Amino acid sequence: MSATGAIPVPPGKAGKAGKERFDAAGRRVLLVCVAGGFTTLIDQSVLNTSIPALxxxxxxxxxxxxxxxxxYSLAFGLALIPGGRLGDVRGRKWFFVGGLALFTVVSLLSATATEPWALVVSRLLQGAGAGLVNSQMIGTLQDVFQGQLRARALGMYAVTGGLAFALGPPVGGAVLAAVGPEYGWRLTFLLNVPFGLATLWLAARHLPRPRPSARDADLDLVGLLLxxxxxxxxxxxxxxxxxxAGWLGFAVAAALLLGALAWWQRRFARAGGHPLIHPALTRSAPYALGTAVAMxxxxxxLAAGLVLAMFLQDGLGLSPLGAALVALPSAVAMGFASAVAWRVVARFGRRTVTAGMTGSALTMLTGGLVALWAPAGPLPWLLALLQLLGGASIGLMGASNQAFVLRHAPAEAAGVSGAILQMAQRIAAAVSISALSGVYLRATGGGGGHRAAFAWASGVCAAVAALAVLASVLAGRATAREEAAREESALAVTSNEPARESTRASG
Known part of the structure; x- marks a missing residue:
């Protein structure tokens, strides 16, 4: 492996490696997992366009x-680890089916909600069902596939999530344009039902039979609560x-809870349990930094997409369909960039992630500045162009970063590394959406201008993305140090071989 993290493939072996294909049973399992991922992951991005109508x-x-x-993101993230552990011990198939059934039924309840609090409860339940489904998908892909096929399957799952995120706003806008805002937002929830039912049928037929283990589930409930x-x-x-005073109190509480979590994880591991966050993952610098990039x-x-949808409709007066068309270039660019990302990674290695994240940060910052100064007429066109560039940036780095992160997960924590990565992303989404939507809604609700509110929120998103650029650079350096240490160790072993041979000969 090079210092950039890319794995060179000798020219003579490239053709042989490329001939490995999924068999018929593997294709069916992959179809179920991709369908389940698309059904549960498109939900949130579809809803973004419907927020003003709702x-x-x-x-x-x-x-x-x-x-x-x-x-939704909060419940999704918190359900991943216990769902994965239960699937490890009791078998994955029926947890997958149960989680998807919960998600589908609660989608119906969400569509019929008449009070905001009822929709809040429904979204929490939907998120829990989606987290249970996705934890089983990650485990199933790791159980069924090995080697190159496993990497390809996980990559397809990651790309599916990215496309679901990008396609959601255009789909939501088209639905609202077709039936109007009053019933349109309800129909966006009902879209989950046919997808969910079809995936349930596929899962019942094609997922591997559950193979329960005799081990105890050993759930770290204290860690999950913390x-x-x-x-x-x-x-x-x-x-x-x-x-x-309240901000200070919350900051102190967060610091104490973080310290309590770290203490409990070490204590639970010393007692022979399986802590929520495996200690080996925090000791791997490339894994920890790559996870920070993903978060x-x-x-x-997600926060930028939500704020953009509200700004286009509330601030610029666009229809839901018009707002969706502004977001559409992001979906197109993300799909294309995701398809060619592996070629770029083969050429430039981990620098692809850093470059993609830099592009994302710059487009967010530029979007905020354009919203402040550009005339109203061309502003949607300029934002659509920035969506194109931002989608391409995320398409290049999203799945690539996940592959790098999971590649550096320690062997003893390989089984939970994917679930931890997803949990971290979902928790980051919950905090970011709360923070950025709060910034935007309160700035506009207090009489502030929509343009200034959008610019401020975009600037905060750009700052968060800039932190990801820094983490990506540090992850690249940590990877290079690990590879250099591994090469030195291998050279030391090789150089000692003649001495050992000489000793054996003299003996």
Whole structure:
């Protein structure tokens, strides 16, 4: 492996490696996992375009909107690890089916909600079902596939998630344009039902039969509660601004909860349990830094998409379909960039992730500046162009970063590394959506201009993305150090071989 993290393939072996194909049973399992991922991951991005319509229909307050959007990510993230552990021990198939059934049924309830609090509860349940489904998908792909096929399957799952995120706004806008805002936002929830039913049928037929283990599930419930409390301590100040004394109190609470989590994880591991966050993962610098990149990218992207949808409709007066068309170039560019990302990674290695994240940060910052100064007429066209560039940037780095992160997961924690990565992303999304939507909604609700509010929110998103660029650079250096140490170790072993041979000969 090179210092950039790319794995060179000798020319003579490239053709042989490229001939490995999924068999018929593997293709069916992959279809189920991709369908489940698309069904549960498109939900949130479709809803973004519907937020203004939903707010008017239910007379929802800013705090309601934040919980409706962020609560889904929070419950999703918290369900991943216990769902994965239960699947490890009891078998994955029926947890997959149960989680998807919950997600599908609650989608019906969400579509019929008449009060904001009812929709908040439904979204929390939807998120829990989606987290249970996705934890089984990650485990199933790792169980069924090995080597190159496993990497390809996980890559396809990651690309599917990226495309679902990018396609959501155009789909939501088209639905609202077709049936109007009053019923359109409800129909966006009902879209989950046919997808969910079809995936349930495929899962019941094609997922491998469950193979329960005799081991105890050994769930780290204390760790899960501490992670949930820490996330809430970070979210709540943005949902209900508490004043300076309250901010200080929440900051102290978050620091104490973080310390308690670290202490408990070490204690639980020493007692022979399986802690929520495996200690080996925190000791791997490339894994930890790559996870930080994924958190910042996912959180800033979701928050930026939500704020853009509100700005286009509330600030510029575009219809839901018009707002969706502004976001459409992002979906197109992301799909194309995701398809060719592996070629770019083969050429430039981990620098691809850094470059993609830099492009994302710059487009967010530029979007905020353009919103401040550009005339109203060309502004949607300029934002659509920036969406094109931003989608290409995320397409290049999203799946690539996940592959690098999971490649550097320690062997003893390989089974939980993917679930931890997803949990971290979802928790980052919950906090980012709460913070950025709160910034935008309160700035406009207090009489501030939509342009200034959007520029401020975009600047914060760009700052978060800039932190991801720094983390990506550090991850590249950590990878290079690990590879150099591995090469030195291999050379030392090789240089000692003649001495050992000489000793054996003289003996």
């Amino acid at each position: 707010r008017e229909s239910l007379h929802a307050q800013p705090a309601h909107l934040q919980w409706i959007v962020a609560g 992670v949930g409390a820490l996330t809430l301590a970070l979210m709540l100040p943005f949902v209900q601004p508490p004043g300076w 910042a990218q996912f959180g800033s992207s």
